[in-house]
Amino acid sequence: MDIKSKVIENYEVLHQLPELGFMEQRTAAFLASGLRQAGYQVADQIGGTGVIGRLHGPQAGPVVAVRADMDALAHTVEGRETAIHSCGHDANSAMVLTMAEAIAAKGLSKGVLKIIFQPAEETLQGARRLIEAGAIEDVDILIGIHLRPIEEARLGQATPALYHGASAIIEAEINGVAAHGARPHLGVNVIDAAAAVVHAVNAIHVNPVVPASVKVTKLHAGGPALNAIPDRAELALDLRAQHNQVMADLIAKAGGAVVTASAAVGATAVTRIKGLVPAAEYDTVLIHTAGEAITEILSPAGLLANINTPGGEDFHFYKQSKPILKTCYIGLGGDVMPGLHHPAMRFNTEALGYGTCILLKLIDKLLI
Template sequence: MNIVARVEEIYHILHAMPEVGFSEHRTAAYLAGELAKAGYAVQTGIGGSTGVTGTLDSGVPGPVVGLRADMDALLHTVDGVEKCVHSCGHDAHSAMVLTAAEALAAAPPAKGKLKIVFQPAEEKLDGALSMIDAGAVDDLDILAGIHLRPIQEASLGQATPALYHGSSYIALADVKGVTAHGARPHLGVNAIDAAAAVVGAVNAIRLNPVEAWSIKTTKLQAGGATLNAIPDRAEMAFDLRAQNNATMDGLLAKLPPLVEHAAAAVGATASVTIKGGVPAAEYNQGMVAIAREAIVAVLGDQGLLAPIVTPGGEDFHYFVKKNPKLKPAYIGLGCDLTPGLHHPDMKFNLAALPKGVEILCEFVRRAVAGA
């Protein structure tokens, strides 16, 4: 198989049919069909949605080694028109993983099982959870993912064996006061006073400054058409970031009582809802070492970058959070990507794709051999 031509062919097919999270019907059908042609036992419609897995069993006991790609694209408004664009490169990830799956099926590892995982809705941050909750990935021992990197992090011919994504969460607060006439504020409880107390309290949170973390109020909506009445309701939102899971756990534990008490200080009540988020990266150093070897085997020593710390989030990290025995690895691939991920004009050099395929195949072969 000519992987250079094949990965580009698949990429162009996927690039031409971008679909948003949980709507990747054509993408999933295409990937499932190609996996079946390559000899994989395919499962589709996972979690009642678009998730796909393909399993290739050597028939010899050994590890279940997985490759995972995300399938979804993003909505952008370009010249006033909303359109779907593969601006995060998930078409490239699926193309690399499918090509690697085909190459590995042509020369399969001597033991264990290969498991290919195409997940929906990474951008919605709950696509991985939909696969986990459906029990579709319970059998994995090792799982590798790959993501294109912007040129500021890596160039064509370079890759990192570990992308340290941060944890990010969104929390909402519903603040309730008591309305009253503007002339009689003492008969009411002003929800804006309560919200202001909450903003101050949130900004006074203290966590270990050695760790990277932040919390910001990102929404404060209160008051309405009646400007001479005391508002009885405020809606708030907070963006929480932390570079490790223990710090995020601390932040998530502090926030609800702090919001409730700050509101109570002015006589209001408040309730906090954690809307959702993703855990930070936690890698198995043995797998990072194998990813490093795979990169050097394909790109040479000069292509190997140090681990990269990025504040961005990735729902890949739910796979290990929900299955602590899983050994994960996540490779960042340089491809001269400009102007940036999530930009509707995102472009990259397609010459990176076959390199990504080779790195994934090297990773699988080494992981199986070492298990």
């Protein structure tokens, strides 16, 4: 069977098995069985429902891993909650499985090809669980691939470097001193502190060359007694930056703004960083090689420049946990409409053949 027919067949099976993060049992069983039949050494139930396959070449060489995510999203359709592959992880897994099968059929000439099917990308937990399980300890090169919305890439186009941004949440608790509304001088009003914090956060500036933002997304203070000075407030900030260094700068400045603005009115504040996802950091040589693979499959007109996208991806925890890892991440066009995470998300399945062939070419260049 040719690559295009095989990847559509694999996709159609996976598309019928939408499962939420860490519940990808049937998806994992199908992928593990495909890898085993192709001749891979397979370990499953890694970090929950993860599947890892290894194929060895006859000579020493790099360990090249290709990672695809497996989970679907929960949507409410006609009043019923249902899992749907609205981010296209069924497509990503189908392309990686089909590439893995085709490589096994012809064999490697050196090194190791490692296939990583990762659970729970949408909840940003899966990569960390695989890292804890040692999934990338022996890996030198790690490659990712994802379908992109039509605004970023059309059918017949792909970028070798999809740059996701960093994101983080800071939760803050401000404590003041309660008092009677008639005697405000005996208390410390946390609403005064919170208002000062909002102004201080909105006055934060970082390098304008790098897209970044910080804003207050939650403010809760005061109780049912409208004639009392409130002594406890809760705030949350949402932070975004396209570079990890700028995110570090934002986190330091935002934390400082919360604490010092609260102190300006006599309140105290504690902050907690929650949900920090790093930005993409790729290897330029690997991006170049992936660009060559894209050009050979899609022609020079199909090769897109690097794309900056504001969304996050837990793929970048791998690089964060192992800085010498060389990574790149292919963003594949497929005329995805109306958008990723939309319950009616659809795309042109011709993209599956293109994505599989790009991965095949890239592995050819690295291990054959």
